[in-house]
Amino acid sequence: MHQLKTYIVEDNPVIRESLISALEELVPVEVVGTAQDESTAVQWLARTDNHVDLVIVDIFLKGGSGLGVLRAASRLPQRHNVVVLSNYATQDIRRKCLELGADRVFDKSNEIDALILYCGRLAAGETGHGVLA
Numbered sequence: 001m002h003q004l005k006t007y008i009v010e011d012n013p014v015i016r017e018s019l020i021s022a023l024e025e026l027v028p029v030e031v032v033g034t035a036q037d038e039s040t041a042v043q044w045l046a047r048t049d050n051h052v053d054l055v056i057v058d059i060f061l062k063g064g065s066g067l068g069v070l071r072a073a074s075r076l077p078q079r080h081n082v083v084v085l086s087n088y089a090t091q092d093i094r095r096k097c098l099e100l101g102a103d104r105v106f107d108k109s110n111e112i113d114a115l116i117l118y119c120g121r122l123a124a125g126e127t128g129h130g131v132l133a
Contacts, residue, residue, distance in 0.1 A: 001123040003028040004053045007044065009069055010085075011036040011062040015108070019056070019085070022112070027119040029054075038064020042072040045080070052080055054122060056115075057102075059086040059093060067100060074101030081122060085115060 006029050010016040016034060023029040032052060035041035038061055044050055055073060057066040066084060073082050084097045089107035097105045106115045 001028050001120075002125070003030050004119060004123050005030055005032045005051060006054045006056065006119075007032060007041075007050075007052045008034045009036075009038075009041040009055065009057040009061065009066060010034065011058065011060070015058075022116070023119060026116050028123045029119060035061075037062045038066070038068040038072075041069045045069075045073055045076060048078070051078075054119065055080050055082045057082060057084050059084060059088055059097075067096065070097060070100035070102055083115065083118065 004027070006023065008016060008019060008031055010019065020031050024031065033044055033050070035044060041057070045052070045055065057069050059066040066086070070082060070084070073080055082102050084102045084105040085108055086093065086105070087108045089105050089111070094105040104118060106112070
């Protein structure tokens with residue numbers, strides 16, 4: 001397994017820190033950066049010297065939205081595994097996120113284990129595109 005360089009876009013500091021702790025404890029993840037808003041995330045991801053294996057995005061942010069992050073990430077020349085982690089993972093939101101290039105969508109309230117499993121599979125070398133938990 002290799003360590004996944006991960007970038008997290010989450011505006012709630014409690015959730016962000018809990019997520020970082022859980023990921024770093026349970027799977028080989030190194031969080032290389034975080035953002036609380038769309039513009040910071042898009043600027044960071046657009047820099048070619050910022051290598052990242054996985055981007056975890058919330059939908060509702062302090063400024064802008066995770067949908068804008070997905071839109072921007074899909075236009076970048078470098079390909080990232082991008083997943084959405086949201087409390088609002090309705091069928092409509094899931095469909096929209098997948099249309100915008102998300103590899104998977106996880107519900108914060110009941111799919112954290114599925115996210116952990118997904119990250120473990122990525123670290124083991126499986127492609128994140130189409131991986132089922």
